[in-house]
Amino acid sequence: MFGNHPDTVPLGETDVSFLDTTLRDGEQAPGVSLSPDEKADIARKLDTARVEYIEAGSACTGPGERETIERVTSLDLDATVTSFARGVKGDVDLALDCGVDGVTIVVPGSDRHIETKVGTTRDAVVHDTAELVEYAAGHGLWVEVIGEDGSRADLDFLERLGRASFDAGADRVCYADTVGHATPDHTLAAVSRLADLGPTSVHTHDDLGLAVTNALVGVAAGADLVHGTVNGVGERAGNVAIEEVAVALDHGYGVETLDLTKVYDLAQAVAKATGVSLAPNKAVVGENAFTHESGIHTDGTLKDDRMYEPYPPEKVGRERRLVLGKHAGRAGVEAALSEHGVDVDDDELSAVVERVKELGDRGKRVTDADLLTIAEEVQGRERERTVELLDLTAASGGGTPTASVRLRVGDEERTAAGTGSGPVDAAVTAVEAALGSAGGAQLDSYHVDAITGGTDAVVTVEVEMSRGDRTVTTTASDTDITSASVRAMVDALDRLLAHEPERVLADD
Ligand SMILES: [Zn+2]
Known part of the structure; x- marks a missing residue:
C-alpha cells in the first residue's frame, strides 16, 4: 500500500x-x-x-x-x-x-x-x-x-x-x-x-x-x-x-x-x-509552474530556492522565473534590475516598485522591457535606441506572403524582405534578414492575446527573445497582428543589443 x-x-x-x-x-x-x-x-x-x-x-x-x-x-x-x-x-x-x-x-x-x-x-x-x-x-x-x-x-x-x-x-x-x-x-x-x-x-x-x-x-x-x-x-x-x-x-x-x-x-x-495549448497552471509543464510573482513568494524564493517549490524546475528540464506584477516587492524588483545590470539607490527602488505595482494593478504583466523603461525614467536616463523600426509593409493576398522592413541599426539604415507561411512569419523573417546573423538573438516564445472579441480586436503580442545568457520579454499591442509582432520583436532586439551597435554592424 x-x-x-x-x-x-x-x-x-x-x-x-x-x-x-x-x-x-x-x-x-x-x-x-x-x-x-x-x-x-x-x-x-x-x-x-x-x-x-x-x-x-x-x-x-x-x-x-x-x-x-x-x-x-x-x-x-x-x-x-x-x-x-x-x-x-x-x-x-x-x-x-x-x-x-x-x-x-x-x-x-x-x-x-x-x-x-x-x-x-x-x-x-x-x-x-x-x-x-x-x-x-x-x-x-x-x-x-x-x-x-x-x-x-x-x-x-x-x-x-x-x-x-x-x-x-x-x-x-x-x-x-x-x-x-x-x-x-x-x-x-x-x-x-x-x-x-x-x-x-x-x-x-x-x-x-x-x-x-x-x-x-x-x-x-x-x-x-x-x-x-x-x-x-x-x-x-x-x-x-x-x-x-x-x-x-x-x-x-x-x-x-x-x-x-x-x-x-x-x-x-x-x-x-x-494545437492543444497548455494551461498556464498545468502541473509540471504549465508556463506558471515555476513562476513566482507575489512579493512574499519572490522574497522567500530569493532567500531559499525551495521556499515555494516542491522540487526544483531543473528536475523537469525547466528554469525558475521571477516575474513582476501588482504583488511585486522590493527584493524581487531589485533582483530583476540587477539581472539587467541596473543599480538603483533606495529612493529610486521605491519609485520603481511603485510604478511596477501601478502597471500590475491595471492587470498588466510587467515585462523586462517595461521594467527597464521605468528605471530609465526614474533615474532620468536618456537611452539611445540601438534598433528602431522605421517602416513595415506586409502582403498576403493571393501568392506567397511577403513582408519588407526598414530598420535603423546604430547609425545605419537597413532594408530587407522576407517570405513566410503567413504575413507574421514573413515579417519576422524580414527583421532577421535585416539584422543579419550578427544579431545572434533568438525568438524563444511568441504569444498572442486578443483583448476584445470582435474582428477589430486589439491584439497583444508577447515575445521572449534571448541572446547569450540574456533574455528579455516585450509586448506590443495593435489592431494589426503583423505590426504588433514586429514592434515587440524590434523592442526586444533593441534591449538585447543595447550599447552594442558597433558589434552588430561589424559582424555583418
Ligand atoms: Zn482511453
Missing part, C-alpha cells in the same frame, strides 16, 4: 513503466490530427524520455494510419511499439502488417459494451478473446488485453476475462477506466484482483479530475504499467498525463521512471503538434 509522504515506506522496489498513447488515444481528442512527420517526431522524443511502450496508432483505421505506424516502427526505437486492435482477427493482421512489436487488444468489458455496443454475450467475449490472444501471441506479438469500460464492469467478469487471457498467452491485462468514472477505492479493489492474476496495467481518464490519483492507486494495488498521454491530451477531459504521474512517483515515492529532464521538451512538442 501507499507509503506516507515523505519519510515513511515508499512504493519501494516497485518497477513502473509507461505505455504512452498520445499517438492513439491522444489523437482521438476533438480537433486533433497528427501528420506522419509529427508522429515520428513525438515517437522519437518519447523514446528519448525512456517511455517503454509507444502505442503508435490503430492499424484498422486506414491505410494512412498504417503508413504512419510503419514510420514509427521503422525508427528502430528502444521502446516497444504497439498498435491498438479491436477484438477481431483482421485488426491483429493489419497490426502485424505494420511491423509492430505488440498489440493492445480491446474487448468489451462492461455489460453496456458487451450487450448494447457489440451485441454479444460474456461467454462469447471470453471465448473469442482467448482465441485471438493465442493467435496474436503465436505470431510473436507482445499482447495486452483491455476490457473496455472496466471501471463499470462486473469485477467477477473482469477477473474471468483476465484469467482466460493469461491462460491463452497474454503478457498482461489492463484495467481501463474508459470514461473516467472510477473512485480511488474502486480502482484499488479492481486492480488488486487483476494484479493477483498476472502483470496488470492501468488506463485512467480525467473526467472526475482523478486520473493521476487513480493511476497512483493502481500502482499501489500492484499495476506496473501506466497508460497515459503527454499533457493528458485525449478524449473529453483527457487521459492521465504521463509527466504528472512520473513526477509524482519520483517526488512522492522515490520511484524512477522517465527521464524527467526531457518531459518539458516533450510537452512543448505535443502542444505544438496537437
